Amino acid sequence: MTQVTMTVNGEAVSGDVEGRTLLVEFLREGQGMTGTHVGCDTSQCGACVVHVDGKAVKACAVLALELEGAEVTTIEGMANADGSLGTIQQAFQDHHGLQCGFCTPGMVMSAAALLKDNPSPSEAEIREYLEGNICRCTGYHNIVKAIMAASGQDVSAIAAE
Structure with missing residues (x-):
């Protein structure tokens, strides 16, 4: 296990991951951010799209360890500060x-x-x-x-x- 640290929706988060842990797994299982969905596991459907350093990325196609220090925005981060819909x-x-x-x-x-x-x-x-x-x-x-x-x-x- 290796520790990875990144900023998710403006907050620093970290967790221990295996080398094969996908970003979508890190977000859903490690951080409890279940808004990012797993639809196909083959990067075909787009249900897992998040933003990494400002660019749209399919979270089922990138390893969490590759994102050490990255800025990630998920669907949970799209709401307004007061919690209302963006x-x-x-x-x-x-x-x-x-x-x-x-x-x-x-x-x-x-x-x-x-x-x-x-x-x-x-x-x-x-x-x-x-x-x-x-x-x-x-x-x-x-x-x-x-x-x-x-x-x-x-x-x-x-x-x-």
Whole structure:
């Protein structure tokens, strides 16, 4: 076992991990942050997306030991300081960009990364960016609408599905 220390959602955390411990396991089992979901274990579905040093990363594809000293943000870190939903989370709720909710944390984290790089993405740009995130329930329409709304774009003319 080796100790790893990183900053998660603004707080220093550490834990003893085996060399094969994935970041998603470290977060869920070691830190109790169960908002990051494990969907496929093969980095195909995107349910485990978190931010590492400001970049979207699939937490099932990176070893915890590789992140010594890194800054990690999980879905738990996306809420406002008072605990209310952050802008993107609220947009997902307002525009029903979720159904079963399993993929939602990864979608929100991917959306945040997209909006950081492209503050006003088109529908096509959003759909292309989300290519690495799988949702089996929604058909993506309302997810795209929610992301456009979170970016401040007028979505009133887009029909709900």
